Amino acid sequence: MNRSYLTAVTLAVAALSAGQALAADTDAPKTREQVRAELREAQRTGDIVADGETGQKLNELYPNRFPATATAQGTTREQVRAELREAQRTGDIVADGETGQKLNELYPNRYPATATAQGKTREQVRAELREAQRTGDIVAGGESGQKLNELFPKRYPTNASN
Known part of the structure; x- marks a missing residue:
């Protein structure tokens, strides 16, 4: 009892x-x-x-x-094998345990080049900087991490007036 x-x-x-x-x-x-x-x-x-x-x-x-909780489905053996084949094909396997370098980093000519995303042009970056300066959307120097338009709201246009 x-x-x-x-x-x-x-x-x-x-x-x-x-x-x-x-x-x-x-x-x-x-x-x-x-x-x-x-x-x-x-x-x-x-x-x-x-x-x-x-x-x-x-x-x-x-x-x-209590009822058993549902667990997420794990990766199947065939999915793991397919991932391994793809890593071997692209050289995305660590070759040197000390440095952590992958095969495609040590021997880039043996593996297909990886696609890189197209970056912005210099003029696009400058235009974004001018817009951020105009609207105060730049982090002020200091520990607060606040933007200029948050610290000095009267100096910058609000989003409604853009």
């Missing part, structure tokens, strides 16, 4: 703490009914911390008492 009472109290405390943690989500305020539904689901699946020291959940301590 004493052990079952202790277990019931532990579950009740865990349920209350889980309910408060779920209700404390400030990004999207939830209704009382949503919180209760999440609590019921956590109780059903054992997704409630049971041991405060280790942080283990009930479904980790007693996996046979």
Whole structure:
């Protein structure tokens, strides 16, 4: 009787703490009914911390008492083999364990060249810089990481007036 009472109290405390943690989500305020539904689901699946020291959940301590969680499908043997063949073909395999260089870096003439994305022209970069200077969309020097238009909003046009 004493052990079952202790277990019931532990579950009740865990349920209350889980309910408060779920209700404390400030990004999207939830209704009382949503919180209760999440609590019921956590109780059903054992997704409630049971041991405060280790942080283990009930479904980790007693996996046979709760439904098994769905696991992501792993890579098949054939997919791994195909990835290996492709890495061998392109030389994307580490050849030197000390430096971490790959075969295609050590012997670039033996492997097909990798496609590189087309960069911006000098004039495009200059145009972007002029626009950023005009709108204050440049990080100010300092530890805050704020942009000039955030520090001095009256000096720069707002997005609505662009």
